Amino acid sequence: MRRLARSLxxxxxxLHPQSFRQEFADEMLWIFDQAEGRGVGRLxxxxxxxxxxxxxxxxxxxxxxxxxxxxxxxxxxxxxxxxGPGALLHGAALSLAAFCVVxxxxxxxxxxxKPLLLPGLGLSPDYQVVxxxxxxxxxxxxxxxxxxxxxxxxxxxxxNRDGEISAAEIENAPEALRGLDxxxxxxxxxxxxxx
Amino acid sequence: MKPNLDAFLPLSSATLHxxxxxxxxxxxxxxxxxxVARQTEGRYKLGPGTLYDNLRKLMNQGLVEEVRRTAGKExxxxxxxxxxxxxxxxxxEEIERLRGVVREARLLLRPAPGRV
Numbered sequence: 234m235r236r237l238a239r240s241l242x243x244x245x246x247x248l249h250p251q252s253f254r255q256e257f258a259d260e261m262l263w264i265f266d267q268a269e270g271r272g273v274g275r276l277x278x279x280x281x282x283x284x285x286x287x288x289x290x291x292x293x294x295x296x297x298x299x300x301x302x303x304x305x306x307x308x309x310x311x312x313x314x315x316x317g318p319g320a321l322l323h324g325a326a327l328s329l330a331a332f333c334v335v336x337x338x339x340x341x342x343x344x345x346x347k348p349l350l351l352p353g354l355g356l357s358p359d360y361q362v363v364x365x366x367x368x369x370x371x372x373x374x375x376x377x378x379x380x381x382x383x384x385x386x387x388x389x390x391x392x393n394r395d396g397e398i399s400a401a402e403i404e405n406a407p408e409a410l411r412g413l414d415x416x417x418x419x420x421x422x423x424x425x426x427x428x
Numbered sequence: 429m430k431p432n433l434d435a436f437l438p439l440s441s442a443t444l445h446x447x448x449x450x451x452x453x454x455x456x457x458x459x460x461x462x463x464v465a466r467q468t469e470g471r472y473k474l475g476p477g478t479l480y481d482n483l484r485k486l487m488n489q490g491l492v493e494e495v496r497r498t499a500g501k502e503x504x505x506x507x508x509x510x511x512x513x514x515x516x517x518x519x520x521e522e523i524e525r526l527r528g529v530v531r532e533a534r535l536l537l538r539p540a541p542g543r544v
Contacts, residue, residue, distance in 0.1 A: 257480040260457045260507065264476045267458065276475060283477020291481070 238273050239265065245280040249287050339376070385426045389413050431514060433521040436489070442474060442482045447491065447511060447519040454495050456506040457483070483509060491515035 242265050246258040265276050378396035381387040389409040390398050402409070415425050439447070449455060449463035457479055464474045486492040492515055495508040511519070 253480070253484070256484070257457075257476075261476040261480060263506075264458050264461065275473070279475025279477045283475070283481060286477070286481055 235273070238277060242277060242280055245277070245284055248284050250291070253287050253291075385413060386410070386421075431517070433518050436491070436518045437522055437525055439518070439522045440482075441472065442478050443486065444519075444522060445472060445474065446479065446482055446486065447515055447522075450492065450509060450511040451516070451519060454497075454508045454510045456508050458506075460509070486515070491518055 243262065246254060246261060249258065261280070265273070265280075268276050374396045378394070381391045381396055382394070387398070388394075389412055390402055390406055392402050392405065392409065393399075398406075410421060413421055413425055445464045445467065446460055448467060449460045455463060457476065460483075461474050461476070461479060464472060483492060487494065487509075490512055492509050493512050495510045497508050
C-alpha cells in the first residue's frame with residue numbers, strides 16, 4: 234500500500250511543470266518518505282492540489298495562451314519548459330499525418346510498383362526480401378537504407394549496411410539475431426529489439 | 429531607496445508562517461514544516477506542495493534566498509533557505525500590523541462593564 238502511494242506521489246510530481254519539478258521534486262519526495270500513517274493521504278492530497286495550482290495558477294514564464302514573452306510560441310523554443318500534453322498530442326498527430334503523406338506519395342503509382350528482388354537466392358519471389366516498393370530503384374534503396382538503420386533487427390541482419398539483405402547475410406541471420414539477445418536467454422524480447 | 433514594504437502586506441497564513449520559521453535560523457523545507465507545526469502546536473500543517481510553491485514565490489520576491497551550505501551525506505540533497513533583510517523587514521511590518529489588529533480586537537471584544 235505504501236509503495237503504491239509512493240508511486241502515485243511520484244506520478245503527481247512528474248505531472249508538475251518541469252521547472253518546479255527540477256527545483257523541488259526531490260525534496261518533496263524526500264518529505265513524503267518521512268511521512269507515516271495518515272500523513273501519507275494528506276501529502277497525496279497536497280500533491281494533487283499543488284499540481285492543480287502549478288498548472289492552473291502558476292503559468293510561470295509560459296503565458297496563458299501558451300506564449301513566451303515576445304509572442305514566441307512555446308513549441309518552437311528550446312527553453313527549459315517542456316511542451317504541454319496538448320502540444321505533444323498535436324506533434325504526434327502531425328508526425329503521423331506527415332508519415333501517411335510520405336507513404337502515400339511513394340506508393341501512389343501502382344503501375345510502377347516493382348518489388349526490388351534480391352537476385353541469386355534461388356528462392357521464389359514470394360520468399361525473397363523486398364527492400365522497397367517505389368517509383369524508382371535508387372529512391373527505394375535510399376529509403377530502405379534508412380529504414381534498415383532505424384530497425385534494430387533489420388540493421389543487425391544487414392551487416393554491410395547497404396539496404397539489402399544478401400544471401401550471405403540471410404545465412405548469417407541466426408548469428409546476427411543472437412547478437413541482439415542481450416540477456417542470452419535464447420529469445421528476443423521487445424525490450425531487446427526496441428530502438 | 430527604501431522598499432515599500434506595505435506592497436507585500438497582508439501576508440497569507442502560509443507566507444507568514446514560513447517567514448516566521450526562517451526568522452530564527454536557516455532551514456531546509458522539511459525543517460520549515462516541522463517548525464511551523466511546532467510554532468502552531470500542530471494546528472497548522474503545511475504540505476510540501478504549499479511550502480515549495482510559497483518558497484518559490486518568496487524567492488522571486490526577494491524575501492527568501494537559498495543558502496549554499498556543505499552538508500553531510502544524508503543532507504547533501506537538501507536545500508536551505510534564509511530570510512533576506514527585505515524578508516525580515518516585511519515580517520516585522522506584518523507583525524506590527526497584526527499587533528494593531530490584536531489590540532483593536534481586544535478593545536472591541538472586551539466585555540463591557542455590567543454585561544454578562
